[in-house]
Amino acid sequence: MTEEKEEVKTFKELGICEQLLEACETLGWKNPTKIQVEALPHALEGKDMIGLAQTGSGKTGAFALPILQALLDSPQAFFACVLSPTRELAIQIAEQFEALGSGIGVRCAVLVGGVDMVQQAIALAKRPHIVVGTPGRLLDHLSNTKGFSLRPLKYLVLDEADRLLNEDFEKSIDEILNAIPRERRTYLFSATMTKKVKKLQRACLRNPVKIEAASKYSTVDTLKQQYRFVPAKYKDCYLVYILTVMAESTTMVFTRTCDSTQLLSLILRNLGLRAIPISGQMSQSKRLGALNKFKARECNILICTDVASRGLDIPAVDMVINYDIPSSSKDYIHRVGRTARAGRSGVAISLVNQYELEWYLQIEKLIGKKLPEFPAQEEEVLLLLERATEAKRISQMKIRESGGKRRRKAGGDDGEEEIERYLGNKNGKKSKKLKR
Template sequence: MAAELANERGDARQAAAVKAFEALGICTQLAESAAGLGWKEPSEIQTQAVPLVLKGQDVIGLAQTGSGKTGAFALPILQQLLDTPQPFFALVLSPTRELAIQISEQFEALGAGIGVRAAVLVGGIDMMAQAIALARRPHVVVGTPGRVVDHLTNTKGFSLRALKHLVLDEADRLLNMDFEQEIDTILKAIPRLFSATMTSKVAKLQRACLRNPVKVEVAAKNTTVATLRQEYMFVPAKYKDCYLVFLLTELAGASTIIFTRTCDTTRRIALMLRNLGFGGVPIHGQMSQPKRLAAMNKFKAGERSILVATDVASRGLDIPSVDFVLNYDVPVNGKDYVHRVGRTARAGRSGRAVTLVTQYDVELYQKIEALIDMKLEAYPAEQEAVLVLLERVSEAQRIATMQMKETDSRKRGRKSAVDDDERDAEGGARGGKSPPRKR
């Protein structure tokens, strides 16, 4: 009886979700796909943007990270594709490979019931395989600007002349990453732009290619969500790794992303944690694309509870189960802080973020507080309790440094140092020592 009641309640919730998405102007099939992804109701950005895009308006959308921006442009594009099916209907540009792959997966999930085909064009993957995917004439192309331009130049039969929709996701970062020349090449043949974020640089694009755009803003710029608990730890620089390990032992079992500033720091931290027995994987720009995807998939699937990453993982990626974000390095750009901590507390969930602040980071930290207009709480930690771990952490640091030197000197054949680091980190996750316990 209880099971039947639970099923009835579940069916009622599903029906209510479908009805809410249909009210935006999309068909039942797409509404059912959205509900099937666990979307209980349209988010605020979806409620405002979807009807406007369906009317054919150019839209500039601004919303907090984790607010459903991808659905806000994917749903109306798929609806219009269903009304007038054609290949190369939409192009989505993304600043990172991982985000491009994720957007493609969401298009395919939402469009599964209507047979949508998507192709991903990103670096680090064989161009011939991507050319074959383009030859199948996909409805939606998602890619990074440089690789899209490569295919426009070199892949026979690939043209965007009939394109109906262009999306610039994370537009501010696309332009900050010096993709302006590539984007300009693409824009010359494309009339539409939906931008998930907006900066003064994007305003230049607005003047160049948008026709009477509607600005949809559902949150103040550079704000964080109310369900996110944000804290800091003021730590001596020489004991920074010790405080990191202390935090990880305090929050044992939590799904955690550790953000660092450089690839080398990511490598070193991943190896150090490996030597302490923590199950974690690194992801950074020097890793091969298959390795990056494998690390991300292991973290998403819960096979590894810790992801050590540069800002390549800070934007757009939707990993619902992240409990904790730890800023090992204070980001130089305050906006990157907002996007880093936005990896947790997504879609109404709660989350926690802690930033390690050394004596050299005070000015950067103060700029972040000014940007988000709030004072962070101090995370309580007694230095005496932290330094109990010093001996084990120092030994793990020493071994990690030695391992990095060894792998950097073993660059032979097709094997790279960063691949060796990935292998070592994986080996440690399976067979390393136990994580240190607090005493």
């Protein structure tokens, strides 16, 4: 059985129809990924699925292709709904559907927060085939948008299902499940399996096929992972050192809080590094503006919270730095999965201070290996201490000043005018305009 699967080389052999084969070719998808090889035959047979795969392994194609093929056989509005935990991931999934379905006239609607509901209601009135959204905004439309219903739905996909089942989304998911038909195909996709995913499996899947294209919690072989124990007071200095040594790399730096993204991006810019922040406190247009600048390499350092750790496919990421160690070790898997995607190599470096040791040890336990130490001479690193300290002082002062201005204006949504000016595009822009 395994040998047969290994012999499969093309989407055609997996049962994908001619129109979609052309779309795959146009997108440069030469051969299916492991999760696609495993998932597509079952999906095309009409089975429910739970797909566990490393992030960056082609999960979107694994559920988009069978849905589009089924849509071709029986075209109808509101054929499929895909739920995602973040706005950016929802937009990215919709773009993938549109790219794959461009030759067959697929219409998508994206329902996410931070965007005008009236515009979204107009898109829904045009009766799209695919609805992609975050749970809260989808529920808003189900409750308030006249004439919108998901009663005709044939397919439901929960992408990053483990995250969708935390307390932030669980109530919304339950209400959505009550508003859609029981007779449907359901796909759960995630890089990690949790008890809550198992609970949802019992609630809404019928004899699902479980596809595991990776070990339970793992990172790809092409990812070089390292750590460095650093005193908390020197952490900024080490970050600046690594970014200076790896100056040509495209890097994502993960922090624990939205405030840290603002502060670190200012510190780095004061030192002449091209950094830009993205966090949940920024408006949707600014988040997309920041992502687009990063993708276009106008800025090569993206400072982010875990809002950017799930599902975002930014192909050129060379390095991930964990400035703050995540308290949930599963979040580490998602963070470092931003690099070394689709067979490329990448580097992940975790800066661990004295207060984060326990969290770091949990990560090593989860991935099942001891990581090597990032090599650096501390004397060399500390040559940057004076400059880094001064940059931090200036940055904190700017944030305090802009905070005062913001209170006087009673406005501003990402809390930092300096960053707003740096983004340079108050309205933001999508990397690809979605068709109506």
